[in-house]
Amino acid sequence: MAQILVVDDSSTVRDEVAMFLQENGFKVSTAVDGKDGLLKLKADPQIRLVVADVNMPNMDGLTMVEKIRTELGNSQVHLVMLTTENSPHMKERGKAAGVKGWIVKPFKGAAVVETFKKLMV
Amino acid sequence: MNDKPVSKILVLDNSREHILQIKRFCHENDLVPLKVPKGRVMAVLGTNIDLGGILYSETYGDSPAEAARIALEIHAARPELPMILRSETSAQIQDIPHELRHVFCAAYLGSNIGALRAVLDEFIFCLRYPNALLRGISELTLAVMRRQLPYVSITMDTPYIVNDRMIYGELLSLIPLESSWYRGYMMLQTEEAPFLDVICPEKASQGMNFRTVNDLLSETTNLIWGAFKNRFTGDGSKSAHDNAQVPLVINHKHRYISFGTDNPQLCFRFTLKNRANGRSSMIYERFIFNLSWSPENFKDSERDVAGLVESGELQLF
Numbered sequence: 001m002a003q004i005l006v007v008d009d010s011s012t013v014r015d016e017v018a019m020f021l022q023e024n025g026f027k028v029s030t031a032v033d034g035k036d037g038l039l040k041l042k043a044d045p046q047i048r049l050v051v052a053d054v055n056m057p058n059m060d061g062l063t064m065v066e067k068i069r070t071e072l073g074n075s076q077v078h079l080v081m082l083t084t085e086n087s088p089h090m091k092e093r094g095k096a097a098g099v100k101g102w103i104v105k106p107f108k109g110a111a112v113v114e115t116f117k118k119l120m121v
Numbered sequence: 122m123n124d125k126p127v128s129k130i131l132v133l134d135n136s137r138e139h140i141l142q143i144k145r146f147c148h149e150n151d152l153v154p155l156k157v158p159k160g161r162v163m164a165v166l167g168t169n170i171d172l173g174g175i176l177y178s179e180t181y182g183d184s185p186a187e188a189a190r191i192a193l194e195i196h197a198a199r200p201e202l203p204m205i206l207r208s209e210t211s212a213q214i215q216d217i218p219h220e221l222r223h224v225f226c227a228a229y230l231g232s233n234i235g236a237l238r239a240v241l242d243e244f245i246f247c248l249r250y251p252n253a254l255l256r257g258i259s260e261l262t263l264a265v266m267r268r269q270l271p272y273v274s275i276t277m278d279t280p281y282i283v284n285d286r287m288i289y290g291e292l293l294s295l296i297p298l299e300s301s302w303y304r305g306y307m308m309l310q311t312e313e314a315p316f317l318d319v320i321c322p323e324k325a326s327q328g329m330n331f332r333t334v335n336d337l338l339s340e341t342t343n344l345i346w347g348a349f350k351n352r353f354t355g356d357g358s359k360s361a362h363d364n365a366q367v368p369l370v371i372n373h374k375h376r377y378i379s380f381g382t383d384n385p386q387l388c389f390r391f392t393l394k395n396r397a398n399g400r401s402s403m404i405y406e407r408f409i410f411n412l413s414w415s416p417e418n419f420k421d422s423e424r425d426v427a428g429l430v431e432s433g434e435l436q437l438f
Contacts, residue, residue, distance in 0.1 A: 085347065
């Protein structure tokens with residue numbers, strides 16, 4: 001069972017982030033957009049952390065994290081956004097939805113591994 | 122990098138005296154002249170996809186009738202390119218023969234080439250691009266490309282202004298840009314095979330194909346878009362014309378894309394070279410501010426970074 005769910009519409013990013021996290025000892029699954037992310041999270045109760053893009057087709061990442069809290073009623077999973085967005089307005093919306101961390105792309109993995117490990121303890 | 126964009130123009134003029142004068146004028150006015158012999162005009166037009174305009178002499182043909190025929194042919198092939206007529210007798214557009222009037226946007230007298238400056242400002246350099254914007258775009262684009270393609274050396278030409286609507290290569294990404302002071306699009310264009318050769322020469326053995334290129338170009342576009350937005354969006358509020366849209370027209374047969382405006386495009390051309398095998402490829406990055414452009418409200422957030430985090434770092438809430 002996966003510990004981290006990576007949600008991004010770009011396969012380049014999904015592959016890169018998933019590979020990096022796996023190399024650092026995490027079990028990872030992936031989803032291609034917010035809708036897919038909700039389904040994957042619902043189906044796998046072992047997921048402890050969701051790393052999600054904001055701008056995605058079908059359902060954007062902020063809507064997805066809001067639905068994780070409201071529709072799925074999942075208040076346990078940790079939420080981190082990995083996005084090109086850097087606006088305070090977006091971050092406020094994420095915070096309100098329970099997002100714990102915000103990473104502006106491009107992803108530089110080394111800096112986040114320890115934090116991810118702490119979040120999942 | 123030059124702070125001002127240039128523009129490439131075709132010079133269709135057979136007069137040696139005027140050619141020298143035009144060359145000097147171009148050098149002083151941010152133009153890159155491209156002289157074309159009479160018999161090769163259509164071929165050159167077919168291969169140049171980044172032109173700003175055309176300087177055309179009324180004596181370009183062997184006779185007035187031939188000069189008129191060539192002008193009409195050029196205009197039929199590339200009506201988006203502003204054609205400026207060098208006349209021996211009048212700089213008034215109404216003095217151009219009626220059947221040719223729609224072909225030319227302006228005229229000038231060879232004896233008064235200085236008057237061309239105002240014509241350029243009206244038809245080629247009509248949108249002002251702040252120098253900091255040009256520098257910023259090149260910096261952030263190079264940073265993204267170098268990060269995405271670490272094994273490739275990347276160089277950039279001086280930014281330039283284009284009026285034509287031709288698409289370079291087979292692959293095109295397109296993303297909207299909008300803030301309180303601009304609304305438009307950014308495009309990246311490239312040729313698939315050379316690009317694939319540069320990013321992965323052993324593509325077949327590594328399972329790479331056109332989808333690899335699509336995805337890489339898409340994510341590169343996304344990263345440039347994000348960096349552009351974070352740096353140049355300003356206060357983030359949108360204009361009063363937020364809902365205005367115009368249809369985009371793409372003609373695959375003619376490799377043509379129109380954004381519904383005569384506004385010139387701001388173009389950056391990057392050359393990618395694989396350090397190991399020496400193969401190279403080109404990426405064209407074009408900015409089309411077709412819906413709104415107010416450079417007087419330009420804001421560069423480069424030094425206004427309070428509250429922003431470095432890319433790649435985790436900001437905990």
